[in-house]
Each structure stands twice: as C-alpha cells, then as structure tokens.
Amino acid sequence: MCGIKYCVVLFALVLRTSISGEGKIVNEDEFGALCGMINLAQAGLRKIKEVRETIKGTIRIGSRCLELTGGRVLDTICEGENSRNCENRRTFWKKAESSSNKKIAGDGLLDRQTEEMIRKIGGEAADLYEDVTRKQWVPFANALEEKINEALYGVPWRPEEIKENTTDRKQLCQQEISRNAVHYPPASLSRDLLCVCAMDLESVRKHRLCCEFCGYEDNREVWKPNKDSWERWNFLRAHCAFLGEPKEDFEKLASTFRRLINQQHNTPIGVMYILGYQKRNSFWSLGLSSRGPMGPGVHYVLMGKEKTTDDIPWLKLLREVTMEMGQPAQDNVQEGEFTEALEKLEQDLEKLIQTK
Structure with a gap:
C-alpha cells in the first residue's frame, strides 16, 4: 500500500514538473x-587586437633601442641572417627609426655591456615583429x-x-x-x-x-x-x-x-x-x-x-x-602569447635603462 502511495506521489511530482516546465x-x-x-x-x-598592439609595441621598443645606442644597433642587424630575414629586419628597423621622436645620435655614455644588452633586446623585438607579421592574414x-x-x-x-x-x-x-x-x-x-x-x-x-x-x-x-x-x-x-x-x-x-x-x-x-x-x-x-x-x-x-x-x-x-x-584551435600561438613576450621585452628594457 505504501509503495502504491509513493508511486502516486512521485507521479504527481513528475507530472507537475513536466507540465510547469x-x-x-x-x-x-x-x-x-x-x-x-x-x-x-x-x-x-x-x-586582431593582440597582433596590432604587438606590432606597435615592438616598433616602440626598436625605436627606443635606436635612441639609446645612437643608431649603432643598425650596424649588425643582418649578421647571421639570410637575405629574406635581413629584408624583414630592415623593414622593422626602418619603421622603428621613422617612429622615433628623438634625433638618433650616439652620446657615447653607454658602456659596452649595456649596449650589447640593448642590441639583444632590439633583436628580440625584431624577431617578435617578424613572428607576428609572418601571419598571412595580418595585412588584411x-x-x-x-x-x-x-x-x-x-x-x-x-x-x-x-x-x-x-x-x-x-x-x-x-x-x-x-x-x-x-x-x-x-x-x-x-x-x-x-x-x-x-x-x-x-x-x-x-x-x-x-x-x-x-x-x-x-x-x-x-x-x-x-x-x-x-x-x-x-x-x-x-x-x-x-x-x-x-x-x-x-x-x-x-x-x-x-x-x-x-x-x-x-x-x-x-x-x-x-x-x-x-x-x-x-x-x-x-x-x-x-x-x-x-x-x-x-x-x-x-x-x-x-x-x-x-x-x-x-x-x-x-x-x-x-x-x-x-x-583558433589549430593556431600554434596561444592567445596572449605575443602580449606576454612583448611585456617581457618592455620590462627588460626598462630595468636596463633604470640601472644605466
């Protein structure tokens, strides 16, 4: 008898839930x-936003490196590079040079070690710029x-x-x-x-x-x-x-x-x-x-x-x-990866300038 009552109650609850939604x-x-x-x-x-900000950021870093070294970083931009990579690097540094707000002229105040570190940061910025612009859709x-x-x-x-x-x-x-x-x-x-x-x-x-x-x-x-x-x-x-x-x-x-x-x-x-x-x-x-x-x-x-x-x-x-x-699932670059790399370069350059 209890079993029948239980079934009736359960049926009523399920029916109510079903009818009411x-x-x-x-x-x-x-x-x-x-x-x-x-x-x-x-x-x-x-x-798209990340790519744009990375391109602007790398050019900004390149411009700052040029200002700090008086343009001497340009002397070795193609060392160890093939002709295509050299052309890409020249494009990057040309944009960095044109975006600089200061006259690029060496002041002779950098020691050799500091200048080499700046060259390294500039080179990594150029590499990041190339990684981003290599994507075929970027121009569009x-x-x-x-x-x-x-x-x-x-x-x-x-x-x-x-x-x-x-x-x-x-x-x-x-x-x-x-x-x-x-x-x-x-x-x-x-x-x-x-x-x-x-x-x-x-x-x-x-x-x-x-x-x-x-x-x-x-x-x-x-x-x-x-x-x-x-x-x-x-x-x-x-x-x-x-x-x-x-x-x-x-x-x-x-x-x-x-x-x-x-x-x-x-x-x-x-x-x-x-x-x-x-x-x-x-x-x-x-x-x-x-x-x-x-x-x-x-x-x-x-x-x-x-x-x-x-x-x-x-x-x-x-x-x-x-x-x-x-x-998106097949992209070999995860979202935020370019941004993270850019932020690291900016921090490294800022620390170097502060300790100069």
Missing part, C-alpha cells in the same frame, strides 16, 4: 550554438575586423549601442518572406541571441530561458527592443563567455547550428529558416506533451532561389574570416 531550460541548445559562434567571433577580434586585419563586427552587429564596426527601430519583438524576430524583406535589418548574432534568449512574457513568469542564470539582472524583465537591447546583449554575451573558447572548428559549430534549424518554408521568391519556437514543456516519460506556448526564436529570411542555411549572413561572414585566419 520546472527543471527544463528553454532554448538551451540554441543558446549553446549561438554562443559558440559568438565566442569564435570574439576570439578573432582579440587576436582591418577588413577581417569589419567582417567580424558585421557578423556580430550587422554593421562593419562595433556600435555604441543596439537600439532597434521597433518596440515589436515579432516584427524584429519573426520576419516573413515578402518583397519588402530586403528592407529588414540583416541577420546578426546579436539580434539572434536577443530573439532567442531575451525574456518574453511567458519566460518571465514561469521558465528558465537559455541558461541557468540568463534570466537575472539585465535580462530579468521583458525585452524592449528599442530601449534595453545593448545592456541585455552584453549580459547574455557574458554568459556565453562562461562556456569558454570553442574547442571545435568552425564547420562543426556550423553543423551544430544547422541541426537546430527546425523548420524551412520555401516560396518562389525566397526561403525562411526557423531557429527556436519549440514547445516549452514535454512529459516524455508518458509520451504526453503539453499544449503550452512555444519558446522564443528567430526567423532567417533569405531572398532568392535555392538559398541554404550557409547563406545566413553572419554564418557566411564567419566562414570567410575562418578561411583567412584559420581555426
């Missing part, structure tokens, strides 16, 4: 897929940065805010195929993350949306697209960062995203793909499903015939960036 995070998989792409894009921006860093920003925000720069022109979430996230679709805001990762994970009325009342703590702070109230998109985007993006750097390559991330596309509508003028809008609750153990409202989601409207998910604007842009910059 407790324990289930709505759009959790969609959140993970979008975050993978966002984290990939952010890693690309950080890499500006164009790559624009593509990444366009994938993230729909514009080729990082905006100061995200403020939609409508208060209507449906108008922004549930676009339909029409002749006017070309005038809609382009698909971007920021728009998609907000459409899928920004709180709607139903989620505020009953459901956890996207991640365990995604419904707090700047995302605790119902989303107003024309008022609080920027704060909400930054909050949700921070939760994406908690997932860490993507360990999969771009194509695997793209495949994960494509598998979550749950509907496709074709017309003679275009195609629409749908991410999200799944039933919030289900009682899988008894084969029953709830009749509750769907979770939030986003439509991808692509005008033209034979369009596939690969034509979604931000997916297309990130594929191009990855082809240029390579897969």
Whole structure:
C-alpha cells in the first residue's frame, strides 16, 4: 500500500514538473550554438587586437633601442641572417627609426655591456615583429575586423549601442518572406541571441530561458527592443563567455547550428529558416506533451532561389574570416602569447635603462 502511495506521489511530482516546465531550460541548445559562434567571433577580434598592439609595441621598443645606442644597433642587424630575414629586419628597423621622436645620435655614455644588452633586446623585438607579421592574414586585419563586427552587429564596426527601430519583438524576430524583406535589418548574432534568449512574457513568469542564470539582472524583465537591447546583449554575451573558447572548428559549430534549424518554408521568391519556437514543456516519460506556448526564436529570411542555411549572413561572414585566419584551435600561438613576450621585452628594457 505504501509503495502504491509513493508511486502516486512521485507521479504527481513528475507530472507537475513536466507540465510547469520546472527543471527544463528553454532554448538551451540554441543558446549553446549561438554562443559558440559568438565566442569564435570574439576570439578573432582579440587576436586582431593582440597582433596590432604587438606590432606597435615592438616598433616602440626598436625605436627606443635606436635612441639609446645612437643608431649603432643598425650596424649588425643582418649578421647571421639570410637575405629574406635581413629584408624583414630592415623593414622593422626602418619603421622603428621613422617612429622615433628623438634625433638618433650616439652620446657615447653607454658602456659596452649595456649596449650589447640593448642590441639583444632590439633583436628580440625584431624577431617578435617578424613572428607576428609572418601571419598571412595580418595585412588584411582591418577588413577581417569589419567582417567580424558585421557578423556580430550587422554593421562593419562595433556600435555604441543596439537600439532597434521597433518596440515589436515579432516584427524584429519573426520576419516573413515578402518583397519588402530586403528592407529588414540583416541577420546578426546579436539580434539572434536577443530573439532567442531575451525574456518574453511567458519566460518571465514561469521558465528558465537559455541558461541557468540568463534570466537575472539585465535580462530579468521583458525585452524592449528599442530601449534595453545593448545592456541585455552584453549580459547574455557574458554568459556565453562562461562556456569558454570553442574547442571545435568552425564547420562543426556550423553543423551544430544547422541541426537546430527546425523548420524551412520555401516560396518562389525566397526561403525562411526557423531557429527556436519549440514547445516549452514535454512529459516524455508518458509520451504526453503539453499544449503550452512555444519558446522564443528567430526567423532567417533569405531572398532568392535555392538559398541554404550557409547563406545566413553572419554564418557566411564567419566562414570567410575562418578561411583567412584559420581555426583558433589549430593556431600554434596561444592567445596572449605575443602580449606576454612583448611585456617581457618592455620590462627588460626598462630595468636596463633604470640601472644605466
């Protein structure tokens, strides 16, 4: 008898949990897929920033070495180097010389040991400069940065805010195929993350949306697209960062995203793909499903015939960036490695100057 009562109580608890949606995070998989792409894009921006700062920093060190030695460091820049390395070093020292704010002339105050140490630091700065600029994508860093920003925000720069022109979430996230679709805001990762994970009325009342703590702070109230998109985007993006750097390559991330596309509508003028809008609750153990409202989601409207998910604007842009910059997981230089090497050179030079 007790066993029967226990089963009845357990059944009631499970049924209540299933019907109410407790324990289930709505759009959790969609959140993970979008975050993978966002984290990939952010890693690309950080890499571009690190390369730029390293190039500037090494030239600054080279310039200071020239000032301290009166340009005598230039006398031996090609010793033991092949012609290509020599040319690269000449390019570095030419830039260092042109960026110097002081007239380069020896003052004869350096002892031989100090000057040799300065030459060594200058040579290491030249080596670091060469390691950075050897990457084939570096000359195209500006164009790559624009593509990444366009994938993230729909514009080729990082905006100061995200403020939609409508208060209507449906108008922004549930676009339909029409002749006017070309005038809609382009698909971007920021728009998609907000459409899928920004709180709607139903989620505020009953459901956890996207991640365990995604419904707090700047995302605790119902989303107003024309008022609080920027704060909400930054909050949700921070939760994406908690997932860490993507360990999969771009194509695997793209495949994960494509598998979550749950509907496709074709017309003679275009195609629409749908991410999200799944039933919030289900009682899988008894084969029953709830009749509750769907979770939030986003439509991808692509005008033209034979369009596939690969034509979604931000997916297309990130594929191009990855082809240029390579897969982050396969990069033989870890993030921050150039910065660490630069900081060491700066510290070594500063100590040498202070003890001069």
